[in-house]
Amino acid sequence: MASPDPATLGALADPAQYHEPVDLRDLPPAKAITALDTLLLIRAVEVCIGEGVRAGTIRCPCHLAIGQEAAAVGMASQIQPHDRVFGAHRSHAHFLALGGSPRQLLDEVLGRDTGCSRGMGGSMHLRDVAHQFWGSVPIVGATIPIATGAALAAQMDGRGALAVTCFGDGATEEGVFHESLNLAATLRLPVVFFCENNLYSSHLHIGLRQPADSTCRHAVAHCIPFLRVEGNDLPAVVAAMRQAADHARSGAGPFYIEALTYRWRGHVGPSEDVDVGVKRKDDLAQWKLRDPIGRLAAALEQAGHLSAAALSEAQAHARAAVAQAWDAAQAAPDPPQAALQGRVFSAP
Ligand SMILES: Cc1ncc(C[n+]2csc(CCOP(=O)(O)OP(=O)(O)O)c2C)c(N)n1
Known part of the structure; x- marks a missing residue:
């Protein structure tokens, strides 16, 4: 079989395609149901955050x-x-x-003392080391070299651990992205570039920023194996991530995954931003038919593992859990004023 063209997304970029139920062959039903519950929870939390921003209750950029x-x-499945x-x-x-608590996330975006970053970080400075999430930052591309350094630490520790860095296509336009891929390939570091x-x-x-629409060409340029995957197909992302993680853990060096997907809301905030960008209005309607949740649920229903009633119940359960967390988060305390300086400088 010919290798895929590393520069071109081809049919994957066509929003009119991939609307059908996903292929469940490689994902046991129990795992698929658990994944569906996580997808529903994430959706419910983000809808809640969007409403909080719209209402002015949440004031950090989200x-x-x-x-x-x-x-x-899919990325988290192999961690x-x-x-x-x-x-x-x-x-x-x-x-x-990765298993982070919705309550700690909601507390954080509300600036509460009980947030995952003690209310000091907001939406773009999340951290939950107990669940292997070592941090996010707003500077585009900035965690790519940090993850590469974490992969060097993992290599030196010799426990078979890996580092993963999640970033967008825009981050591939940053210099540190290329420097990190170069170093990771040269030192054969256990890092998955996701x-x-x-x-x-x-x-x-x-199309207005790069000469080609697939970022996998950068992996090829740095001698790193890659997989391009339909990012709204949960079992396909799980399979790609399994291959990438196995590769990195085995000592074979870094791996690059490109998951093609689409955001339903604007760059920042809850608006759908259909009045900006190239053809976004038409494309968004098509991408909603390529919904990662709908396609997984349809596959489970088709295979007899999920009924329409069970799906509604799971959705209601996710929404109720988030509503409860939201109420509690609003009642949570702000950080004390003394914490402003106390958490900036480390004690000698
Ligand atoms: C170094 C740097 N340049 C520009 C910005 C402003 N900025 C914030 S997010 C963003 C878009 C990044 O796009 P991408 O990496 O594809 O991620 P996506 O927003 O699509 O998830 C830009 C330009 C920034 N935060 N940091």
């Missing part, structure tokens, strides 16, 4: 990943206790997919 949930859940995962400005889904290509960087389509 970049929502509604529509991109399967990429995060083990000594691994270190890093995110970026759009990382609510990474945090939750690119969620949602075709946009802020309001600019990739």
Whole structure:
């Protein structure tokens, strides 16, 4: 079989395709149901955050990943206790997919003392080391070299752990991205470069920013094996991530994944931003038919593992859990004023 063209997304970029139920052959039903519950929880949390921003209750900038949930859940499926995962400005889904608490996330975006970063970070500085999420930052591309350093630490520790860095297609335009791929390949570091290509960087389509629409060509340039995957197909992302993680853990060096997906909301905030970007209005309607949740649920229903009533119940359960967390988060305390300086400088 010919290798895929590393520069071209081809049919994957066509929003009119891949609307059918996903292929469940490689994912046991119990795992698929658990994954569906996580996808529903992430969706419910992000819808809640969007409403909080719209109402003015949440005042930090929030970049929502509604529509991109399967990429995060597939990435998280292979993470083990000594691994270190890093995110970026759009990382609510990474945090939750790894097992982070919705309550701690909601507390954080509300600036509460009980948030995952003690209310000092907001949406773009999430951290939950107990669930292998070592941090996200707003500077585009900034966690890519940090993850590469974590992979060097993992290599020196010799426990078979790996580092994962999740970033968008826009981050591949940063110098540190290329420096990190070069170093990781040269030192054969156990790092998975996980690119969620949602075709946009802020309001600019990739066609206006890069000479080709697939970022996998950068992996080839740095002698790193790659897989390109339909990012709204949960079992496909799980399979790709399994191959990438096995490769990195075995000592064979870094691996590059490009998960093609699409965000339903604008770059930042809850609006759908259909009035900006190239053809976004028509494309968004098509991408909603390529919903990662709908396609997984349809496959489970088709295979007889899920009824329409059970799906509604799971959705209601996710929404109720989030509503309860939201109420509790609003009642949580703000950080004390003394914490402003106390958490900036480390004690001698
Ligand atoms: C170094 C740097 N340049 C520019 C910005 C402004 N900025 C924030 S997010 C973003 C878009 C990044 O796009 P991408 O990496 O594809 O991630 P996505 O938003 O699509 O998830 C930009 C340009 C920034 N935060 N940091």
